[in-house]
Amino acid sequence: xxxxxxxxxxxxxxxxxxxxxxxxxxxxxxxxxxxxxxxxxxxxxxxxxxxxxxxxxxxxxxxxxxxxxxxxxxxxxxxxxxxxxxxxxxxxxxxxxxxxxxxxxxxxxxxxxxxxxxxxxxxxxxxxxxxxxxxxxxxxxxxxxxxxxxxxxxxxxxxxxxxxxxxxxxxxxxxxxxxxxxxxxxxxxxxxxxxxxxxxxxxxxxxxxxxxxxxxxxxxxxxxxxxxxxxxxxxxxxxxxxxxxxxxxxxxxxxxxxxxxxxxxxxxxxxxxxxxxxxxxxxxxxxxxxxxxxxxxxxxxxxxxxxxxxxxx
Numbered sequence: 369x370x371x372x373x374x375x376x377x378x379x380x381x382x383x384x385x386x387x388x389x390x391x392x393x394x395x396x397x398x399x400x401x402x403x404x405x406x407x408x409x410x411x412x413x414x415x416x417x418x419x420x421x422x423x424x425x426x427x428x429x430x431x432x433x434x435x436x437x438x439x440x441x442x443x444x445x446x447x448x449x450x451x452x453x454x455x456x457x458x459x460x461x462x463x464x465x466x467x468x469x470x471x472x473x474x475x476x477x478x479x480x481x482x483x484x485x486x487x488x489x490x491x492x493x494x495x496x497x498x499x500x501x502x503x504x505x506x507x508x509x510x511x512x513x514x515x516x517x518x519x520x521x522x523x524x525x526x527x528x529x530x531x532x533x534x535x536x537x538x539x540x541x542x543x544x545x546x547x548x549x550x551x552x553x554x555x556x557x558x559x560x561x562x563x564x565x566x567x568x569x570x571x572x573x574x575x576x577x578x579x580x581x582x583x584x585x586x587x588x589x590x591x592x593x594x595x596x597x598x599x600x601x602x603x604x605x606x607x608x609x610x611x612x613x614x615x616x617x618x619x620x621x622x623x624x625x626x627x628x629x630x631x632x633x634x635x636x637x638x639x640x641x642x643x644x645x646x647x648x649x650x651x652x653x654x655x656x657x658x659x660x661x662x663x664x665x666x667x668x669x670x671x672x673x674x675x676x677x678x679x680x681x
Contacts, residue, residue, distance in 0.1 A: 445671030
């Protein structure tokens, strides 16, 4: 165990926009293996959610083995070897943000493993201007429950109480840090059950008319072919009812969401996972902060492994 030391263009655009409205998109970025390092920047910043975490830069992540890749996989993890004294900000971990931004698009994440364990708060999300515009695609805490998909906005954005999706809506007021969340029905959409099933695919479609998110387990029989085998184009009109649906019925999505970055991070504790009521209800020991600091071996499974991230526009 280690101890830490502290014209033609116009015509083409019009054509692509029409395709997007029809649910058909063209391949933009296919990110696999080492291409993640080209497509993303490491954000060595203080944690906005006040977690027991220390986000490191790329060179530190590589030297400490917190990032690794093969020809067909990319892994991000939290440190699982270091016992932390009280004067350290937190356990080393990673937060990466795409170098490109996206507006109308579809993002497909082929994930083979997600972080699990008490104190973990893994997330795959998008955000940008104006603050606090944010789309949570994969998010949950302490390995507890199923995945929660949410959008966060400034004031004046609400969701209808009834809409076409398989998940269950929580709050329908999307304003602020709570946002409007949808709890997925699939038990294998998050945590250990997700990993036991071999992972799966998450896809998010964003337009000015709606934001949809789908989940398909690896061992499920309904994965669309254009999700499973990425090609030059996709048609979301063939994907069935989404897991989460956020229409523009009472929310002008075009004004609440600008150009978004893709963000992937592994937070530890923080305002959600570290909330003592939430933490204890997950069956976790002691306090989140003391557990994260003093039990490094508990974070051996606190890692993301991606087979790919594919963006269609």
